[in-house]
Amino acid sequence: EAQVTQNPRYLITVTGKKLTVTCSQNMNHEYMSWYRQDPGLGLRQIYYSMNVEVTDKGDVPEGYKVSRKEKRNFPLILESPSPNQTSLYFCASSTLRDAYEQYFGPGTRLTVT
Amino acid sequence: GDSVTQMEGPVTLSEEAFLTINCTYTATGYPSLFWYVQYPGEGLQLLLKATKADDKGSNKGFEATYRKETTSFHLEKGSVQVSDSAVYFCALSGNSNYQLIWGAGTKLIIKP
Numbered sequence: 548e549a550q551v552t553q554n555p556r557y558l559i560t561v562t563g564k565k566l567t568v569t570c571s572q573n574m575n576h577e578y579m580s581w582y583r584q585d586p587g588l589g590l591r592q593i594y595y596s597m598n599v600e601v602t603d604k605g606d607v608p609e610g611y612k613v614s615r616k617e618k619r620n621f622p623l624i625l626e627s628p629s630p631n632q633t634s635l636y637f638c639a640s641s642t643l644r645d646a647y648e649q650y651f652g653p654g655t656r657l658t659v660t
Numbered sequence: 661g662d663s664v665t666q667m668e669g670p671v672t673l674s675e676e677a678f679l680t681i682n683c684t685y686t687a688t689g690y691p692s693l694f695w696y697v698q699y700p701g702e703g704l705q706l707l708l709k710a711t712k713a714d715d716k717g718s719n720k721g722f723e724a725t726y727r728k729e730t731t732s733f734h735l736e737k738g739s740v741q742v743s744d745s746a747v748y749f750c751a752l753s754g755n756s757n758y759q760l761i762w763g764a765g766t767k768l769i770i771k772p
Contacts, residue, residue, distance in 0.1 A: 551703070578758060587764050588763045589664075589749065589762035589763055589765055589766060590704075590749070590762045591762075592759060592760075594756070595757065595759075597757075597758075601755065605759070637703055637704065639703075639704075641758075643758070644722075645762055646758035647692060647694060647709075647751075647753045647758065648694075648706050648709070649706070649760070650705075650706075651703030651704040651705065652703050653701070653702055653703050654702075654703055
């Protein structure tokens with residue numbers, strides 16, 4: 548089954564404790580992206596990647612890091628989480644040919660206290 | 661810059677009612693337009709799209725027409741079901757880096 552998986556689905560952590568949210572897709576997609584969803588703000592892009600070892604900032608990259616060492620994986624790293632990073636996070640992937648037709652993971656709800 | 665404005669929700673309707681969710685946009689150039697749907701507890705999924713003016717996208721009984729003269733892409737369905745309860749996002753293709761520009765989302769609640 549074609550899918551994007553994220554782990555964990557729920558995470559409660561404390562300020563400053565490094566964490567990683569994993570994202571994996573099995574569709575051989577070139578393009579992968581991370582979004583955060585906050586009430587009333589829609590989705591805002593954090594980082595994206597057009598292929599292995601090619602990543603770039605989206606609209607709200609501060610406080611986040613990503614890497615793309617393999618085509619299928621695109622982890623999101625919070626080196627020192629803060630309460631304003633409490634949010635619902637989505638990973639998405641697509642082909643470059645149809646980059647706007649994205650497949651989304653189920654989401655990770657992160658709470659930073 | 662480019663932007664998308666959606667009607668505020670929640671929108672509450674009875675089953676079999678007619679649905680319209682308004683979406684207007686501001687964009688330079690000729691973007692493609694999209695509706696995505698997010699069912700409770702799930703990620704977003706593409707519902708329909710239109711790539712040029714006067715195109716009509718349709719899927720699962722939903723329709724939306726790309727109106728360049730009114731810069732709109734309103735979502736419609738003739739008879740909604742309880743299973744249509746979800747959050748609906750309007751989006752347009754940005755100018756760079758395959759970025760989607762998103763509306764804030766409209767929550768739809770259908771009562772039996």
